[in-house]
Amino acid sequence: MRLEGAPESGNVEDRRGMGGKLAVGGGVGGILLVVLGLIFGVNPQKLVGPGGDPGQKGEPPKDGYKAFAGKVLGMTETVWTEQFQANGLGAYQKPHMVLFSEGVRTNGCGDAPSEVGPFYCPADQTVYLDPTFFAELEQKLGGSKAEFSQAYVIGHEVGHHVQNLLGFSARTDNKRKSPQQNEYSIRLELQADYLAGVWAHHADKKYKILEKGDVESALKTARAIGDNRIQEKMRGRSHPESFNHGTDRQRYGAFSDGLKTGDASKAKMSLYFDEGATPFNPRTGELQNTQLFGN
Numbered sequence: 001m002r003l004e005g006a007p008e009s010g011n012v013e014d015r016r017g018m019g020g021k022l023a024v025g026g027g028v029g030g031i032l033l034v035v036l037g038l039i040f041g042v043n044p045q046k047l048v049g050p051g052g053d054p055g056q057k058g059e060p061p062k063d064g065y066k067a068f069a070g071k072v073l074g075m076t077e078t079v080w081t082e083q084f085q086a087n088g089l090g091a092y093q094k095p096h097m098v099l100f101s102e103g104v105r106t107n108g109c110g111d112a113p114s115e116v117g118p119f120y121c122p123a124d125q126t127v128y129l130d131p132t133f134f135a136e137l138e139q140k141l142g143g144s145k146a147e148f149s150q151a152y153v154i155g156h157e158v159g160h161h162v163q164n165l166l167g168f169s170a171r172t173d174n175k176r177k178s179p180q181q182n183e184y185s186i187r188l189e190l191q192a193d194y195l196a197g198v199w200a201h202h203a204d205k206k207y208k209i210l211e212k213g214d215v216e217s218a219l220k221t222a223r224a225i226g227d228n229r230i231q232e233k234m235r236g237r238s239h240p241e242s243f244n245h246g247t248d249r250q251r252y253g254a255f256s257d258g259l260k261t262g263d264a265s266k267a268k269m270s271l272y273f274d275e276g277a278t279p280f281n282p283r284t285g286e287l288q289n290t291q292l293f294g295n
């Protein structure tokens with residue numbers, strides 16, 4: 001992945017090294033987990049002491065990660081600002097990003113341990129990320145920790161921010177505790193994968209970021225974190241009725257389609273929530289729409 005031409009966002013805060021050990025007791029509420037919550041189980045947990053709060057002692061590692069994440073976030077800012085304008089979606093409000101280690105205290109979504117994986121907190125309009133996630137992704141799930149694969153995950157979380165701004169998240173929120181809860185979680189997650197692809201399409205056009213092998217690394221990750229793959233790895237078999245992120249095939253398909261088309265029109269995005277055009281098959285845990293996912 002080439003990042004020389006990419007603008008670095010000023011909206012990244014590095015809280016790594018500030019502590020944030022967790023103990024059982026509190027809760028992780030209202031956050032959109034990318035994936036690891038499913039695997040490790042998001043136990044209700046709580047930060048011990050003041051850890052994870054800004055202003056604590058401890059130095060973030062000087063490993064260049066803040067600059068990397070800042071460049072990826074910077075490219076999401078320019079791309080989504082342009083795409084919101086070009087598609088009549090209103091003014092794009094840039095999200096924030098917090099890098100943390102071990103655990104983090106959010107403002108509006110409670111405390112979260114690293115095990116939940118990267119997540120977006122709508123109340124804070126902030127993406128929270130512990131970069132050590134990517135080593136776990138590679139070792140435990142057979143994903144890739146290559147830079148563009150990491151950029152895809154960040155693009156997915158920023159996709160949740162876009163969904164929040166455009167009102168798609170509210171459609172899923174409205175189905176919470178209803179029989180359609182998992183179906184609407186899948187609709188939201190696959191749309192976020194699509195939006196990550198749309199971002200990458202335009203980022204590559206503007207900044208020529210893609211190098212040989214990059215797309216394959218992200219697609220490898222998209223496949224590795226499909227619900228069916230994760231469940232097969234962790235439980236020996238998969239249970240479509242409990243899927244909430246989409247199958248490997250569909251995550252791969254949604255990201256590929258976004259990357260290929262770069263279509264940020266409301267009409268295209270809305271297909272993910274259109275029960276008529278894109279029905280849900282509870283038996284397979286998949287959405288059905290050949291335009292979005294092929295056959």
Ligand SMILES: [Zn+2]
Binds near residue numbers: 032033192
């Ligand atoms: Zn997600």
